[in-house]
Amino acid sequence: MSNPARQMVKLLSGNEAIARGAFEAGVKxxxxxxxxxxxxxxxxxxxxxxxxxxxxxxxxxxxxxALGASMAGVRALAAMKHVGVNVAAxxxxxxxxxxxxxxxxxxxxxxxxxxxxxxxxxNRHYAVAAKIPMLEPSDxxxxxxxxxxxxxxxxxxDTPVFLRTTTRIxxxxxxxxxxxxxxxxxxxGFVRDPAKWIMLPLNAKKRHFVVEERMRxxxxxxxxxxGNRIEWGERSLGIITxxxxxQYVREAFxxxxxxxxxxxxxMPERLIREFAAGVSRLVVVEELDPFIETHVKALGIRxxxxxxxxxxxxxxxxxxxxxxxxxxxxxxxxxxxxxxPPNLCPGCPHRGLFYVLSKQKVIVTGDIGCYTxxxxxPLSTMDTCxxxxxxxxxxxxxEKALGKAALGKVVAVIGDSTFIHSxxxxxxxxxxxxxxxxxxxxxxxTTAMTGAQENPATGMTLLKDPTHSLDxxxxxxxxxxxxxxxxxxxxxxxxxxxxxxxxCVLLPDHRKKKRPVYEVITELCTGCKACGKLGCPAIExxxxxxEEAVAAGKxxxxxxxxxxxxxxxxxxxxxxxxxxxxxxLERKS
Amino acid sequence: MLAGVGGQGILLASEVxxxxxxLGGYDVKKxxxxxMAQRGGAVTTHLRFGPKVNSPLIEPGxxxxxxxFEKMEALRFAHYLLPGGTALANSQEIYxxxxxxxxxxxxxxxxxxxxxxxxxxxxxxxxxxALSLGEVxxxxxxxxxxxxxxxPLDEKTYIDALRAFLPEKIVEVNVRAFRAGRGLLxxxx
Numbered sequence: 199m200s201n202p203a204r205q206m207v208k209l210l211s212g213n214e215a216i217a218r219g220a221f222e223a224g225v226k227x228x229x230x231x232x233x234x235x236x237x238x239x240x241x242x243x244x245x246x247x248x249x250x251x252x253x254x255x256x257x258x259x260x261x262x263x264a265l266g267a268s269m270a271g272v273r274a275l276a277a278m279k280h281v282g283v284n285v286a287a288x289x290x291x292x293x294x295x296x297x298x299x300x301x302x303x304x305x306x307x308x309x310x311x312x313x314x315x316x317x318x319x320x321n322r323h324y325a326v327a328a329k330i331p332m333l334e335p336s337d338x339x340x341x342x343x344x345x346x347x348x349x350x351x352x353x354x355x356d357t358p359v360f361l362r363t364t365t366r367i368x369x370x371x372x373x374x375x376x377x378x379x380x381x382x383x384x385x386x387g388f389v390r391d392p393a394k395w396i397m398l399p400l401n402a403k404k405r406h407f408v409v410e411e412r413m414r415x416x417x418x419x420x421x422x423x424x425g426n427r428i429e430w431g432e433r434s435l436g437i438i439t440x441x442x443x444x445q446y447v448r449e450a451f452x453x454x455x456x457x458x459x460x461x462x463x464x465m466p467e468r469l470i471r472e473f474a475a476g477v478s479r480l481v482v483v484e485e486l487d488p489f490i491e492t493h494v495k496a497l498g499i500r501x502x503x504x505x506x507x508x509x510x511x512x513x514x515x516x517x518x519x520x521x522x523x524x525x526x527x528x529x530x531x532x533x534x535x536x537x538x539p540p541n542l543c544p545g546c547p548h549r550g551l552f553y554v555l556s557k558q559k560v561i562v563t564g565d566i567g568c569y570t571x572x573x574x575x576p577l578s579t580m581d582t583c584x585x586x587x588x589x590x591x592x593x594x595x596x597e598k599a600l601g602k603a604a605l606g607k608v609v610a611v612i613g614d615s616t617f618i619h620s621x622x623x624x625x626x627x628x629x630x631x632x633x634x635x636x637x638x639x640x641x642x643x644t645t646a647m648t649g650a651q652e653n654p655a656t657g658m659t660l661l662k663d664p665t666h667s668l669d670x671x672x673x674x675x676x677x678x679x680x681x682x683x684x685x686x687x688x689x690x691x692x693x694x695x696x697x698x699x700x701x702c703v704l705l706p707d708h709r710k711k712k713r714p715v716y717e718v719i720t721e722l723c724t725g726c727k728a729c730g731k732l733g734c735p736a737i738e739x740x741x742x743x744x745e746e747a748v749a750a751g752k753x754x755x756x757x758x759x760x761x762x763x764x765x766x767x768x769x770x771x772x773x774x775x776x777x778x779x780x781x782x783l784e785r786k787s
Numbered sequence: 788m789l790a791g792v793g794g795q796g797i798l799l800a801s802e803v804x805x806x807x808x809x810l811g812g813y814d815v816k817k818x819x820x821x822x823m824a825q826r827g828g829a830v831t832t833h834l835r836f837g838p839k840v841n842s843p844l845i846e847p848g849x850x851x852x853x854x855x856f857e858k859m860e861a862l863r864f865a866h867y868l869l870p871g872g873t874a875l876a877n878s879q880e881i882y883x884x885x886x887x888x889x890x891x892x893x894x895x896x897x898x899x900x901x902x903x904x905x906x907x908x909x910x911x912x913x914x915x916x917a918l919s920l921g922e923v924x925x926x927x928x929x930x931x932x933x934x935x936x937x938x939p940l941d942e943k944t945y946i947d948a949l950r951a952f953l954p955e956k957i958v959e960v961n962v963r964a965f966r967a968g969r970g971l972l973x974x975x976x
Contacts, residue, residue, distance in 0.1 A: 209809050234821055313820040337816075337843075370818040370843035371805055442843070449842040516846040529848040530866045533900060535859050536891045538883035540828035571826060576888050654850060730888045735827050738882045739889035758889060763882075763913075765923055787799070 200522045204724070206376045212367040215338040215374050216305060217242035219241035219345025220275050223301070226250060226379030227267035229260035231619065232648035233279030234314035235368040236307035240277055241651075244660050253651055253660045255280035256586070256619040261289045265358075268302040269395060271386040273349050276304040280321045281585060285620065290358065294328045294409050295405040297356035297412075301349030304330075305361045307368045310485045310513040314647075316566065318510070320486035325360050325463035329409050330461040331416050332360035333425065337446040338372035344425065344460065346377075353383075355412050355419070362462060364485065366442040366512065369389055417464040423777060425460020428473050435522070436477025438470065438490055438501075443483045443513055450479070450519035465493050474499045481506060481522055487515050541550060542571050544736040545768025547700030548640055551611075552579040553772075560609050561596055565589035565621070568647045568702075569640055578734045579612070587612070587620030593635040605691060610637045615645040615653040618668065622677070628693045629678040637679075637695045639670060642702040650704055670697055703768055713769030714784040716762050720750070722781035723759040729773045731781065736766035737773060788845050789832040790864040791856030792881045796927030800856075801832040803931055804938075807948035808836040811940045820844035829860055829883075854934045856913070856926065857881050858897050865904045873937050874905050877913040877930055909933070911971040917964060925964035932968020936976050942969065 210218060216239050228251045231656050232241040244251035254260035257278040267274035280287060283306050290304060299622040306324070309315040325332035333348050335341040341363065348359040393401050420426060431453045439447045440459040447456060457473040459465065474480050474494070480489040482503040491503030494757060508515065520526050542549050552572040555562055564570055564580035565588060573580035582592050589614040593610035600607070612621045628635050645651040652658045657667035673684045674695040681694035701708050718729075729737050741758040748754055762773075764785060774782040789804075791797045802815055808815040810828040820830070833845045847867050853874045855861030861876035868874060876897075885891040894900075901908050913929040928949070935945055949961050 207809075209805050209815060237821070365820060366818055366843055369821055370816060372816045372840075372843070373809065373814060386832065445841040445843065514844045514846055515842050527848060529846075530904070532864075533862045533865045535863050535894055536883050536885045538792065538827075538829040538860075538863075541884055542827060542828035543794075568826065575884065575890075726887065733884060733888065735882075735884070738887045741889060741892065766881075 207373050208376060209371050210338045210342070210374045211238065211308075211369055211371045212335065212338050212341040212363050213238035213369070214242045215341035216345050216363070217246070217450055217673065218374065218376065219247040219342040220303070221249065222342070222377050223346045223349040224273055225273035225275050225349070226300075226381060226386075228252070228262060228264040228275040228277070229254045230277040231255070231257045231260055231282060232645050232651040234307055234446060234648055235363070235365040236277050236279045236305060237648045237651065238368070239307075240303060241303060242661065243275070244464050251660050253653060255654055257286035257753050258289060261286040261293065264302055264304070265289060265293050265296075265298075268298040268300045268475075270300070270388045271384060272300040273302075273381070274300060275303045275305065278307070279315065280306055280308040280319050280635070280685070281315065281317065281325055283321055285586065287328075290330070290558065291328045292402075293358045295397055295402055296328050296395055296619040297405075297408070298352050298358060299389070301352035302314065302358040302672070303345065303348045303352060303361055305363065306360055308362060308364045308486075310364055313365050316583065318486060318560055321360075321362060321488060322462045322489045323487070325362075329413055329466065330358050330360050331355070332362055333460060334362045334441045334462045335367060336458070337367070338370070338670065339745065340425070340460065341367060342374050346380075347425070355416055356408075357412055357416075362441070364442055364512070401534060413464060417467070420461050420464050420466040420560070421468050423461050425464070426466050426469055427458055427460075428469070429456045429458065430476070431455045433477050434479060436473055436480050437483050437522075438473065438480070439483040441485070442602055443485055443518070445514045445517045446513050447483050449515040451522070462489070465490070469517060470497060470499070474501070483507055483513070483518055483522075504677040526731050539574055540571055541733065541735050542568060543576070543703050543768070544734055544766045545703040545770035547642060547698065547703070547770070548572060549577070549734060550772045551638070551640065551698055552577045552770070553676050555579045555609065555611075556731075560607050563589040563596065563608070565590040565610070565616050566647075567616055567640070569611060569613060574733075576731050586616055587624055590621050590624030590635070590637055591627065593637070594624065594631070594633050594638060594778050597635050607708070608635050610635060612637065612639055613646070614641040614643070614655050614670065615640060615671070622673070625679065625693070625695070626677050633693055634641055634691045635693060636690075637693070638695045639695060640773070641697050641699045643699075644702045644705055646702045650665045650702060671695075703770075707717075715764050715767040715769055716774060716782050717764065718760045718762050719781045719783055720759060722778055722779050724757050724781075725752070725756045725760070726778070727760070728776045728778065729760050732773055732776065734773060736763045736768070737761075788850040788852070788864060788867050789834065789854050789856070790860040791830060791877075792860065793827050795856045796924060797832055797856055800927040800931050801834055803928065803945070803948050803952055804834060805945045806952045807945050809902070810951070811944050814838060814840045816840040817842040829863060833976045841875060845931055852934065852937050854930055856930055857909075859883075859894060862894065862897050862900055865901055868904050870905070871906040871907070872905055873909070874901055875909045875911070875930070875934055875937065876901065877920055877926065878910050879912070879914040889967055909976065911968070911970060913968065913971070916971060917933060920963055920967060922960050922964070924962070925960060928961045929963040929968035932965040933971045935965070935969055936972050
């Protein structure tokens with residue numbers, strides 16, 4: 199070749215690598231709803247030239263859009279966090295029946311250890327339940343390669359393909375060799391094919407046979423898939439592993455024999471038997487559920503797994519080493535220090551609302567977002583948190599259980615993006631079934647928890663094109679909520695929605711604004727701690743001994759004073775309103 | 788291992804370090820978490836480099852270098868240190884909610900407790916150095932500069948990494964921050 203392709207190496211996170219893999223595979227359409235640890239896949243994919251990438255209102259829509267693009271003959275990708283697959287499961291299970299035209303890959307980013315999630319479900323089970331093959335990379339390089347491979351598999355076997363990562367794949371960086379962009383082997387175009395795309399029972403039953411035949415063919419393919427490989431070492435210990443666990447195994451047992459499975463479903467039966475026969479002790483190392491272990495046991499092979507390796511939380515090399523080899527390395531225990539949980543940011547517009555709610559005797563059903571942090575002290579103003587959109591249905595259920603006694607006592611709080619994701623139908627239920635719960639939509643003009651993504655109410659798309667901004671009050675009125683206001687509506691015997699409009703302090707427009715910083719005038723502070731009840735990170739309590747109190751010119755009994763950290767203060771002016779002694783003023787310098 | 792408080796720019800500092808190791812010809816892996824943990828919570832970045840790196844996570848008791856951007860966070864993650872490893876801590880104190888609201892006290896004697904883990908303890912005032920540059924957000928790169936004393940790369944590699952990684956308008960202040968951080972410790976430590 200006169201112009202050999204230069205092998206460029208870059209450090210990429212797993213998510214960046216998946217975006218790169220999708221680009222190299224010639225993906226034209228990608229859709230997602232943001233969710234840790236999956237968010238950066240679409241953010242990065244959107245930066246490539248000539249692609250369409252979007253934030254969908256929720257994961258179900260994302261999969262439907264990607265499937266539609268596949269129907270029209272282009273390669274398409276949908277990405278979501280593990281719980282997003284629950285939302286998208288409906289189209290996914292039937293997309294398994296229809297199969298694809300352009301390659302279709304669905305990324306599920308699982309979160310063992312619940313770094314930023316409400317559960318730690320193991321989405322490998324979805325591959326079995328939906329009868330869809332699943333690839334599982336073990337580092338960034340494989341994340342890119344497997345993404346490309348997934349599109350080929352998808353078209354070859356006429357199936358959607360799952361690509362499963364975990365937090366330590368998605369958010370770990372490693373070196374990746376970049377490749378050239380390729381594309382699907384046929385031009386786009388929608389071809390009518392009712393027997394494939396119209397899943398009436400008549401057609402779907404025929405497709406079910408196709409699905410079963412496909413899974414048989416894929417099982418055969420798994421035997422030779424290069425991502426499934428045996429690394430022979432010492433024969434006294436053989437470990438079957440996959441995903442990031444493979445890295446921990448290689449670290450903990452560099453000399454052991456390893457069967458690394460790059461394909462979680464279907465699994466290669468003959469390869470597993472060959473490996474098992476070649477080692478004297480066989481162990482499965484996997485995070486979360488005994489997924490591989492159960493499969494190996496079903497083959498009638500003796501294997502150890504979850505009796506050695508924890509089923510809860512993520513692994514590391516030490517857990518793997520001690521689980522298998524026994525004993526424990528002499529490691530010092532962590533020091534006792536005050537815990538440092540996450541907190542609402544200084545200046546966060548949610549803080550004032552939750553402070554006010556904390557003074558009402560109400561049940562607060564919460565939802566998924568930054569504001570869930572209001573559940574922590576000192577605000578402690580949230581009673582439930584289940585899943586996206588659940589606050590509204592939960593509130594209504596509590597109302598129905600308690601009857602009239604619940605009037606003015608139940609409030610649902612939900613963010614703008616979460617409301618659009620899956621709160622709307624809950625609100626329809628309240629109106630339709632004649633409830634009176636109050637719903638507060640915390641409209642901060644962004645999807646804040648995942649890093650400030652655009653959503654249908656922000657007036658901007660993922661590709662930074664201006665667009666229609668969803669009219670939240672108008673939507674609520676159209677649903678039939680007559681009382682859509684910005685003041686307290688708890689006691690009304692009718693459904694009401696309160697929308698608090700205040701932009702997130704992390705948005706660039708807000709950060710550019712110069713605002714005064716506040717300070718506590720030491721002479722005026724009586725140490726009543728009223729300001730501290732806001733739980734603002736910038737407000738610090740300075741404790742006094744009796745001697746220090748006297749030295750500071752205070753009564754001996756005063757336990758301390760408040761102080762505002764000028765480096766953290768956002769100038770939101772919420773705390774001065776709480777100080778009866780007018781001790782909090784704008785800082786002069 | 789890098790440790791600190793969400794919002795201190797640890798992620799960016801670790802990106803710059805990774806870039807520098809890559810330029811220096813090493814295999815690099817790093818791992819961190821995004822999302823909820825970032826909102827003012829305790830955050831860590833695991834960073835490993837060498838001829839070939841497998842695990843993106845560091846085991847407790849094996850870190851050659853702990854760089855803490857906040858003093859108490861040095862103590863929280865001190866058990867990750869290899870016996871005889873090096874601890875570098877920023878003297879800055881950021882109160883966690885329980886301390887800020889007066890339910891607990893900020894721990895006293897942190898340096899003494901850290902010395903029980905390792906005699907190789909270095910404490911610097913990265914906040915003062917950043918403020919003297921007029922950029923409080925530069926604490927992270929000041930810490931990278933101080934940490935560079937304990938890492939096998941020359942100064943130029945870090946500067947190249949800063950230039951390669953950062954948007955142009957903030958390169959210069961960060962190069963100054965890096966040099967200021969490097970100047971916080973004597974050349975032979």
